[in-house]
Amino acid sequence: MSEETADLLSRVKKAQAGRTKKKEKTTTGGTVKKAVVICAVAVGTGTALLYVSPPKSFYDLDINNMSLIDQVNQNAKIWTAAKQPAFEGWTVGDMRDMGIVSWRHPEANWHLCPGTGDPAYPETFDVREKWPDCFPDTVHNQGNCSASYAITAVTSLANRYCINDPVNYKMLGLSYQNLLSCDLMNDGCSGGGMDTVWTFLEQEGVVSETCMPFQGWGVDCEAKCAEETPLKLGGKCIAQGIDQIKKEVFNHGPVVAPIKITDELLVYKGGVFLPTKTAVTLSEAKRKQMKKMNVVKIMGWGVEDEQPFWLVENTWGKDWGEGGFARIAIIESEDPLEHTVSVDFTFSGYPGNLRDMSKQGMMEDEFDDIHLEGDDALDDLNFDDDISLDDDVDSED
Numbered sequence: 001m002s003e004e005t006a007d008l009l010s011r012v013k014k015a016q017a018g019r020t021k022k023k024e025k026t027t028t029g030g031t032v033k034k035a036v037v038i039c040a041v042a043v044g045t046g047t048a049l050l051y052v053s054p055p056k057s058f059y060d061l062d063i064n065n066m067s068l069i070d071q072v073n074q075n076a077k078i079w080t081a082a083k084q085p086a087f088e089g090w091t092v093g094d095m096r097d098m099g100i101v102s103w104r105h106p107e108a109n110w111h112l113c114p115g116t117g118d119p120a121y122p123e124t125f126d127v128r129e130k131w132p133d134c135f136p137d138t139v140h141n142q143g144n145c146s147a148s149y150a151i152t153a154v155t156s157l158a159n160r161y162c163i164n165d166p167v168n169y170k171m172l173g174l175s176y177q178n179l180l181s182c183d184l185m186n187d188g189c190s191g192g193g194m195d196t197v198w199t200f201l202e203q204e205g206v207v208s209e210t211c212m213p214f215q216g217w218g219v220d221c222e223a224k225c226a227e228e229t230p231l232k233l234g235g236k237c238i239a240q241g242i243d244q245i246k247k248e249v250f251n252h253g254p255v256v257a258p259i260k261i262t263d264e265l266l267v268y269k270g271g272v273f274l275p276t277k278t279a280v281t282l283s284e285a286k287r288k289q290m291k292k293m294n295v296v297k298i299m300g301w302g303v304e305d306e307q308p309f310w311l312v313e314n315t316w317g318k319d320w321g322e323g324g325f326a327r328i329a330i331i332e333s334e335d336p337l338e339h340t341v342s343v344d345f346t347f348s349g350y351p352g353n354l355r356d357m358s359k360q361g362m363m364e365d366e367f368d369d370i371h372l373e374g375d376d377a378l379d380d381l382n383f384d385d386d387i388s389l390d391d392d393v394d395s396e397d
Contacts (some may be wrong), residue, residue, distance in 0.1 A: 008082070059093035060282065063266045072264055072276060078307060078329075085319040086141065087266060090257065095266065095327045096282050097193025099146030101258075101293050105366035108195060108279060113237040113248050113348050121250040124302040126311060127159070131253070133170045139324025141317030145189035145216040148295040148315040150176040152256045153197045154206055156297055157233060158255045159325040161351040168318045169353070173209035175224065181212075182221035194258060194287030194295050198236045198349055205230030206354075233350040242330060245346055246301060254297040255346040259328070261292040264338070270322050272309045275340065298346060301330065310341050328383075 036156035061068075064083040087095075125378035128135045140151045154176035162169040179186075179330055186192030200247040206212075212224035239248040239255055259265075262279040300311040302320040309327040328341050 015232075019229075022136075040268060059091065059096055061092050063090045063095065063263075065085040068263055069267055071278065072267065075276045075278075076271075076274070078305065079273050081141055081264065081267040082269035084267055084316075086250045086317045092263060092266075092282065095261065096284065096292060098144070099187060099189060100284055100290075100292070101149045101191050101194060101295055104185070104193025104196040110195075111237045113239040113244065119247065121246045123244070124300070125250055126300040126302075127249065129253055130250075131159075131163050131166070133313065134159050134172070134253075136171050137208045138173075139318045140315050142315045143374060144218060145180070146191040147176065147180055147216075149181045149192045149194050149197050150183075150187070151315045152295045152297050153194075153201060153311075153342060153347070154179055154252045155352060156256055157201060157206075157349050159232070159233060160349065163253045165350055165353050174206050175209045175212040175214070177214045177216075177219055178206040178212045178224050178230070181219045182224065182230055186306075192257070194293075194347065198233060200349065201233040201349060202236065205232030205234075207231075218315055227382045232352045233349045235350040236243070236273070237348050237350075238344070240345055242332075242343050245298065245343060248346075248348055249298055249300065252348065252350070254299055254313075255348045256295055256345040257298050257312075258342045259296045259341075260340050261294055262340075265326075268321050270330050272304050272307050272327045273340065274307070296326075296341070298341070299325070302327070305321055312341065381389060 048384050064087060066083075067082045069083065117308065138156065142148055142151060154174050158169075158172045158174040161174075162172045179197065179200055180188045182204065183192070183197065185196045185199060207224050207228040207230050211228045212219075239245045245255060245257075246383075261274055261282045263282065264275055264279045284290040284292055295313065296312040296314050296383060298310055299313050302309055302311060304327070308330040310330055312326050312328055314320060314324060316324070330341075331345075
């Protein structure tokens with residue numbers, strides 16, 4: 001226990017004792033009032049300290065603990081919190097201990113998305129409105145399977161197949177169970193690489209969701225039907241920065257982005273999510289300095305009460321947030337620690353049915369090369385124009 005916390009508890013005890021001890025009669029009753037004020041201030045400060053510097057017992061708390069929810073609803077100005085059915089019975093530690101989603105091979109070469117097509121984009125945008133035949137009314141729920149890296153990559157690929165050929169691929173659903181069960185570069189429901197997942201989609205591809213529906217843990221690769229030819233990725237790139245991300249989404253469809261998990265995000269109900277000052281970022285169980293990440297699809301953006309936001313689709317089911325979606329505040333800051341959704345890099349996959357890539361400005365030699373290297377905290381990302389990760393990306397190798 002820190003000296004500050006110990007001192008705080010001592011003050012609380014003294015204040016409480018002061019309330020029960022017999023007081024001498026005074027004309028104002030000032031002594032009693034002072035004790036009550038001290039107690040109230042001490043308890044309030046103690047609650048704040050719990051979230052600023054959580055003790056070990058923090059991870060034993062229920063995700064749906066009412067102290068956190070009440071605190072958020074008292075202090076957050078543009079969003080609300082509530083108990084989440086998806087996490088009923090879960091502790092914060094249960095979320096921490098789920099399989100790790102991280103950057104697996106930072107030494108790999110990537111390309112910057114060219115940013116071609118219409119250079120302008122509207123102030124508000126939703127991919128479901130521009131391409132209504134390509135987005136089934138489904139929000140996937142990973143449950144206790146750490147599959148966000150697979151779900152977002154595979155479903156964004158399905159969306160983009162449809163966007164490029166809405167006649168043959170209308171409302172296409174592809175199987176992320178296929179990837180979870182068959183991709184040996186990743187760990188299935190135990191987590192995986194937000195980068196390495198794209199290699200499997202390029203080399204092997206996945207069958208339809210009907211051919212191999214999601215079941216989670218313990219599904220053999222051979223469980224997929226044999227009559228289908230997998231659909232593959234034709235290429236991949238990284239979009240960097242708010243402007244380039246918006247151009248990429250507006251012209252080609254959803255992109256995939258890492259999102260930092262905080263205790264507050266877990267109980268998000270609605271509004272534009274902007275963490276309060278007491279939000280606690282979860283860390284990985286084995287490497288406490290590494291921030292716990294999930295992966296989401298950026299589906300658009302907008303502005304509410306002068307606060308710009310990303311529209312994202314999460315993998316925690318329809319009961320979480322706004323029907324499974326969230327509006328996450330866009331922060332105009334170069335400090336990556338201030339961003340809930342990373343804008344330093346997002347992943348884009350181009351479908352194999354995009355036959356004439358040259359007309360789209362997507363020939364491989366038109367991409368800028370990116371070399372990613374380094375093995376430190378993902379939340380410290382701060383790229384320059386050439387995207388050198390240097391000391392900024394978590395690697396488990």
